[in-house]
Amino acid sequence: MKNKTISFKVSPEEYGIITKFFRRYGARSRVLREAILEKAKAEEERKKRVTAKLFRALDALPFSQEEAEKVIEEGREDDYFS
């Protein structure tokens, strides 16, 4: 039988169900567990990276919330109602 690579996202609950299934049918749940944990770790790192990048750029803005909203409002000065 040829080896096949599969890829999917699972929640912790789904992981429990899958490992139970694999244990029952004798498949190598350890390998599966490691693959899932590795994927979860990579996903956590991605979230941290995206958040850090966004917050760094947001913090670089030299306006307070009120000043920023005023600038946005000025950008709408040609609006029908403003």
Place this chain on the structure above:
Amino acid sequence: MTISVDTGFILALRKRHSLTLEVWKKVLDKKDELVVSVLVLSELYRLYLKAGKPQEGREVVESLKRTASIKGVDEELSLSAASLSHREGIPLVDSLILCTAKKEKAKRFYSSDRSHFEPISSHLRKQIKIIFV
């Protein structure tokens, strides 16, 4: 659940309030799907240009593109936004941003703009819940 935000919400993330951080975390965890009008990107980038920081403005735009589904304006949206703007007396850009959320069937719309959205939030409550940050 699909949610949407306005420009003020993105800027309010800087304050790290529990509500804004919770919304952001749910989006990152893929518990909520974030849809954002392209006009929010435009307003944010203009703000950074005004501050003389275009590079940081690009980074905010790129971060949002990675986490949200960015929606443009088509004819149907432009006409419904014009109607809402005219009927409720809110600026057209606000109306376009809110109508994008409605069109994408967002259940919640997060905003910091009480002055424009609070008076109309009760009229729209059956279609979308407007939450202020």
